[in-house]
Amino acid sequence: MPYDNQRAYDRLVFELSSPGRLAFSLPESDVPVEPALNALPAKYRRATPAALPEVSELDVVRHYSRLSQMNYGVDTHFYPLGSCTMKYNPKINEDAARIAGFARLHPLAPEAAAQGALQLMYDLGKMLAEIAGMDAVSLQPAAGAQGELAGVLMIRAYHEARGEKRTKVLIPDSAHGTNPASTALAGYEVIEVKSDAEGQVDLADLERHLGPDVAAFMITVPNTLGNFEPRVMEIAERCHAHGVQVYMDGANLNAILGITRPGDLGFDVCHFNLHKTFTTPHGGGGPGAGPVGIKSHLEPFLPAPVVAKKDDGYFLDWKRPQSIGKLQAFWGNFGMHVRAYTYIRTMGADGLRAVSDNAVLNANYVMKRLEAYYDVAAPGPCMHECVLSARKQKKLGVTAMDVAKRLLDLGFYAPSTYFPLIVEEALMIEPTETESKETLDAFCEAMIRIAREAETDSRGIHEAPVTTPVRRLDQTKAAREPNLRWRPRS
Amino acid sequence: MPYDNQRAYDRLVFELSSPGRLAFSLPESDVPVEPALNALPAKYRRATPAALPEVSELDVVRHYSRLSQMNYGVDTHFYPLGSCTMKYNPKINEDAARIAGFARLHPLAPEAAAQGALQLMYDLGKMLAEIAGMDAVSLQPAAGAQGELAGVLMIRAYHEARGEKRTKVLIPDSAHGTNPASTALAGYEVIEVKSDAEGQVDLADLERHLGPDVAAFMITVPNTLGNFEPRVMEIAERCHAHGVQVYMDGANLNAILGITRPGDLGFDVCHFNLHKTFTTPHGGGGPGAGPVGIKSHLEPFLPAPVVAKKDDGYFLDWKRPQSIGKLQAFWGNFGMHVRAYTYIRTMGADGLRAVSDNAVLNANYVMKRLEAYYDVAAPGPCMHECVLSARKQKKLGVTAMDVAKRLLDLGFYAPSTYFPLIVEEALMIEPTETESKETLDAFCEAMIRIAREAETDSRGIHEAPVTTPVRRLDQTKAAREPNLRWRPRS
């Protein structure tokens, strides 16, 4: 309920519960139930029933419909969240993923009974490989971070197979948090490489760290300041000269589709975020899918099984003795593969190229329109996103967070804030190609308005947001006195 | 966007348009196009293209998502709109109607290729006949009003077939507007019969009008005050004694499922509102479906074709020489039949009975809780709805409309207002059986609060609503200077 007194709707589903109320419908049993229950030893049976809610189907529908209305989504709002590529998620993708032959296919169905699904995965892998200029792709990783883990583990397996023991991975200080986290998880020591004032790799610092103990260098291209690192090929060469593998975090692939390819830039590994570049929805935090592409020298190490093809059809190739192993119980987030496949088949080569052209155009347009009002973190042209800094505003007492909150009142979701860490009061804006000039203009006007308000009347900004279902939250209390589950008021 | 500055979203799709922008995707032609276009004489071809909007798919999705958020619906709000039976519309109904074998079935498919659909219609007709105690049902009428037209035309055909020329139809003054409108459309003079203080038929007035020129008496049961007319069987008998057919407006059938049946009460004709009693959604005004049930003496006159059954399957029986004819081009609102069928098969006999029991219970509960604050139009017990009057409040300057508007701010849709016409400042409340006691309590508290505000601070009420996307509208201007289509600001 958008307009009525939403603040009055402060209910959790448990608070709608009434003993004996039902929202389900299950058939009568056509076989005896008692013998089965009697066959369960008493000690294995639940002693007290789980205190799940007891509500009606209308309660369920109304409750979650109303909760949904407390969110902003791409379907309702411009969502310029940098690094997240909040582009339009085509509705046809959803229809595709819901075809029963996909949605209700069991992962352990015999291969002969899953040829359509295996073919789709096989073809998607090939298409992604072509897009990234890689030799092979595994669709198994569940998200970007798991793609990173898989990639780094493959690098490790590669070095180990060659009898090399390398212990460090170099990562720029501008990197996304998953880069160091995944690398550490893979058993490496993470070494931070400095960025220069423009957010580019400090080559001298890189050179200083390169050596026989370094397994890999991991970098996001375009970088997290939205800029293309012009010396990226040189960097790759220098790394290779030291036997160091180069990993590209492909979260920003939306900037370069059909323009350049990680493989052609010299990268050995690259992951994809299907939930960014390839329009699978973000769903409030996931699921996504993080396929990982590699050059042929890493192929033996791919996660098993690999979807492969032989004369009489597609199959899961488990005979991968050097494989890093499995990342998920099954074959990957197939539902997301269907969506990404649908998207790529919708767009074709020209369409994907146009995606990046427009993503870059939109970001540069926003940067240009705002540069007089906010500091620009790194000089343009940017790629698909731009990073501003509210450092000027901060002097007036208005932080990046304040700007973000005020935007919520003006009808926009907020840019990413305080990322990348190397930019003070960062506001990272990624418009995406699916937004129109009119929307960008409206957003820029809101940003400009806030910049003016910061100069004239920052009090209003500090009150913001006032039109959302709750106002600013006490995060300290949330962390100090963690209240992580509902309990009945007794 | 529920919470941001919604009032700022005052756009029509035309205002999002930009020349050349596309939201569609159509294949290239695999056959030559020019010859076909050349075969169209120039004078038949459109000279200037239709000025439809030019937007992207995201524009479409975001625009209509946001517009939707400007509505209250049953899925988001309690919707106590009397006479409309705004009950929960089960989601499974929607899934059923979307199965390709139903949703994409062409109405002119050969009967042999539509057996599933014909069977569903046949069975639904039988089930409705059983529910209403009628001998046969036509599913063809598109809505209640068309059901009325069909029913009255059958009555006319019946009289005419017997060589009787009757020219009048009697209708209580409490009737829904479609009753007189449909009757007039069928070529009858409408005679209003008075209601007594309790909203029941003034028997003396009825008796006065009964005679050989009267074709039918049409009455809503329970009546539009939500009460069951205890003398309804007597009325039917008296009518029949004069050769007058009795028609029951079945819009309020939700009150009596499995409790009593129009056929058993003596009615000759009765229509159903599948979009009320049988959970097909209202869709912002339609579509619905208004099947009409009749006793066997009216069977020859049923709209053609009739869905019938013979040994080798179901078929459309067109050989109905005395039929009143067709009401729609095809066979009725089949999509709604699927939903109603799904609902009836979900509920079964006991379920439907429980529907009415709870609908009646809920209405009486609300009436009881509010009777100290608002005048009750007719003494209880009521059936599935109750009619209150804001006449007390009116004396304080607060009308039924004011109460309705204030409810919008308090998180509820409004009751029906000013209907039935015989009740001053009517507030007609139909809670339906799908609402819980908790919801009714919250609604009653809101109503009580308004009654109190009327006494203490009616100014706020007159300002209401203030939380909706627009405030009270200038209806006079709308009618005086009709602006019925958008035009570009030039």
Add this chain to the structure above:
Amino acid sequence: MRYLPNTAQNQRAMLETIGVRGIEDLLVRIPAKARLSRPLALPSALAESELVRHLRALAARNADAESAVCFLGGGAYDHYVPSPINHLILRGEFFTAYTPYQPEASQGTLRTIYEYQTMIAELTGMDVANASIYDGASSLAEAALMAHAVTSRTEIVLGGGVNPLYRRVVETYVDGAGLRLREGPTPEGVLDLDAVRRVVGGKTAALVVQSPNFYGCLEDVAAAAEIAHAAGALLVIVSDPVNLGVLEAPGRQGADIVVGEGQGLGVPLSFGGPYLGVFAAKQEFVRRMPGRLVGATVDLDGARGFALTLQTREQHIRRAKATSNICTNVALCALMATIYLATLGKQGLVRVGELSAAKAHYAAERLAAVPGVSLRFAQPFFKEFTLKLPKSPERVVARLAKQGILAGLALKALDKKHADCLLVAVTEQRTKDEIDVFADALAKAVA
């Protein structure tokens, strides 16, 4: 019961508040002898999963346009429905709202109807469109009644190319008003204008012309307008709005009222309904129009807002004297059409029309080349045409249905004069391959 929230405990508490012992006490006014003393004789309740199986089994007995290749038309067409439509209309705020009687809480519905009215007016070339009528046929019936109300004349001349199913609905609707229906002679697939001129006269309230007509042929609407207007009658045009990207707007050819079936605009085939009755007219007739109208106005603060307007035409106000008895209309289908037209837009609708015409002309050529088969009428057509077959069309249809081809409509049942004919419709959805397969199958079936 998952749709009934009241628990036994709730019921007890409520009964106590009401002050009765049981629900039975609330039913006392119902005459005992009419009380049902047994449960309704209905099939037993099914759990959701069982019901879904049952429904799928029923649906599987139908040859729909997904499982078969559909060349059926005759008033309903297999045009492509872009994916967003279904997603958007399923939003509960649209889906489960009532007629927007409380405009402040219904701006979503009201704005979409206003958009719909604008689009339909624009497409048809008329001044105003209403918020919808049940379907094309009942729209035409309402138009006939409106012409009668406007002109006070008592005859309606229906062109012979008007869909016979529509004609039957008009017959039903005008019976009460006592109007007389006459036929506009249509000997060779289109109106014989000279003959029509002789039928239309001082008693004629309206001349009704469908174009493209039931046989698929294009009618000369401008000429018909001249005839109607010369006699002081209104011209009512029956038009399929999905064609109006390519075909001239009837309003530009002299129509006074335009009606039609809007199903092609994104509404599922659904075995015949719910569909979308389009109704548009000249400004001067607005107060005689049937159905709902939404108008723009302003709110207390001067902000733009929308509301139902000119309601004094309607049954809930004017009762027996209303312009129509319609109450529930087909708002959600109108919403589908609105989203369809927003999606297809200025260019897309043209393209749908061009593709449909192209495929239809290709199909006509291929099918008429089958030995023994010919085009029945030598008239320009658009996406539908009539074939003359050398063998029983019913049998051909039955045979092809077994091969997964819905070959078209055998005319005999609806139009005895053309018992040897098959009406074939081809939309942008059909591929060259499908048409070729159809042609080959037809050749075998008539050989």
Add this chain to the structure above:
Amino acid sequence: MRYLPNTAQNQRAMLETIGVRGIEDLLVRIPAKARLSRPLALPSALAESELVRHLRALAARNADAESAVCFLGGGAYDHYVPSPINHLILRGEFFTAYTPYQPEASQGTLRTIYEYQTMIAELTGMDVANASIYDGASSLAEAALMAHAVTSRTEIVLGGGVNPLYRRVVETYVDGAGLRLREGPTPEGVLDLDAVRRVVGGKTAALVVQSPNFYGCLEDVAAAAEIAHAAGALLVIVSDPVNLGVLEAPGRQGADIVVGEGQGLGVPLSFGGPYLGVFAAKQEFVRRMPGRLVGATVDLDGARGFALTLQTREQHIRRAKATSNICTNVALCALMATIYLATLGKQGLVRVGELSAAKAHYAAERLAAVPGVSLRFAQPFFKEFTLKLPKSPERVVARLAKQGILAGLALKALDKKHADCLLVAVTEQRTKDEIDVFADALAKAVA
């Protein structure tokens, strides 16, 4: 392009504002020699209608649980998904939102996660649950790493009944930390507790027990808890939450961490993903937990509100020292589970469990009565069991698949020791008829 709104005119205007001549001017930093000089070699773009046909054709080559009768389990189950779930998750406000970093504009997501955490904690009998991990297997891997972090010990003892697919994922994940995996002996379908006691010791960070285990057998969790705790190790239980309506909560049997695959809670089978990794633990470990957590707090006005909390555990703050690398999780699947659990509720989940158990026991009886076929283990089971077949299970599976029956999982590929076994799962969806048909078909196949 329907997803790209910028028209040529828009582009020109924007380029002008930016002050460049063309988009190429914005790409100047990209090294020329790495520029792709040809279009990507991808299949050509398909229109929506063509694409839908293509996808349907692909899907038709799969035998899914709608077109075939599914007795497959092994970590993914064909439980019924009530209709409202799909309708609600498709609401764009849920579907197209990001991780709720701006809580004021994300209360919908935050509140549903908080509900989810509560439900999972309640079901598992644990204190806290996180907002989800990718799937059951990676949840288990995270649990192993967490046990290592908590105990500073380096061995994980995995019961032999842990799903072998999960074991492989654990192997991958613990490789970096250098943990050693040891096996808890499971000779006859369940843990040999005495043998386990000998394996678990001072280096053991965690004992991992799955119950019901991969073979369908129930394990003695309480006894396992004793063994683990006696050795100062944590007990990690792998549990399918959909069973916990009927089966005892692992938390009440001594589990320290409970993980599992939540797919059965309303998430589609979808050929293996996306699924739902459930992760719950005791309160004392909350600051060591991987993944996101939502907490209740208050806003500026004192109103209840929800926000991500304890974020210093996470990669975006703690980076290389984070408790896990997880960022994107499976929030929407958690929402499906939340709506599923709200819908099934207290009684429904029990009923799903009872029905599944009943059908499984009936099936076990029927199938084991087939000559030559027997139950492999004489252990209590729940909804899944292992059959020993007299003929190659692979061949039986292949043969039955042709008859529309997905007979189960031939164990050979995953578990060589049981190469003659078939793992059969039966959910509440299966009917007696289907089971009988399966038994008859099996009898023929092994005859």
